[in-house]
Amino acid sequence: MSLTTDSRDPRLGHGADDQPVPQNEVYLVLSAEEIAKGFIRPVRRSYIHVGKITELKGGTIEPLSREEASRFGDPDKYVAFLRYPESESPLVGKALTQKEVDNVGKNIGGCGSFTTMNLTIAETYARDPKFYGATYCCFCQKHLPVNEFVWDGTNERVGS
Numbered sequence: 001m002s003l004t005t006d007s008r009d010p011r012l013g014h015g016a017d018d019q020p021v022p023q024n025e026v027y028l029v030l031s032a033e034e035i036a037k038g039f040i041r042p043v044r045r046s047y048i049h050v051g052k053i054t055e056l057k058g059g060t061i062e063p064l065s066r067e068e069a070s071r072f073g074d075p076d077k078y079v080a081f082l083r084y085p086e087s088e089s090p091l092v093g094k095a096l097t098q099k100e101v102d103n104v105g106k107n108i109g110g111c112g113s114f115t116t117m118n119l120t121i122a123e124t125y126a127r128d129p130k131f132y133g134a135t136y137c138c139f140c141q142k143h144l145p146v147n148e149f150v151w152d153g154t155n156e157r158v159g160s
Contacts, residue, residue, distance in 0.1 A: 003120055005031045013143055016134045020141035029124045030131065039126035045117055046152040049137045049144070051110025058085035059093065061101060069095070110148060113139035129159055 004012070004026050013024040029035075062081045069075040072095035080101050083093040115138045124131050134143040135158060146159030 002026045003029045017142040029120045035123045041126045043126040044151045045122045047149040047158050049110040050107040111139045
């Protein structure tokens, strides 16, 4: 693996992956001069894949009667309706299964594995926490959105 400060380097990856892939040949980092300006966050070298946190984002969950659930298809499948806030208009909401209701506010989909990164990449995160949109999970072998990871030993989301 190599590092570059050239955002046009053709060997760079392009964000999150749908399928397992090897790590990129090259990763983008901030220049030594930019890193030398100091850190906004602590330099942390490892993170844990906890998965996506399911949030309401200001919406409300309303129970569905069997009759109401039948409007969305199988009345045995849907148990509630997530009504989106006015800010999401013109979208109204979506029907939810019991599993979706049970997972609100929980981390889902993470493998729980621990990944350690190169020091210069860690320093890039510490200097500019929002520099990366995705990071690599060694177990899943995918680049995934940074908000699916927490820094080892914390509950702090990577990229925050």
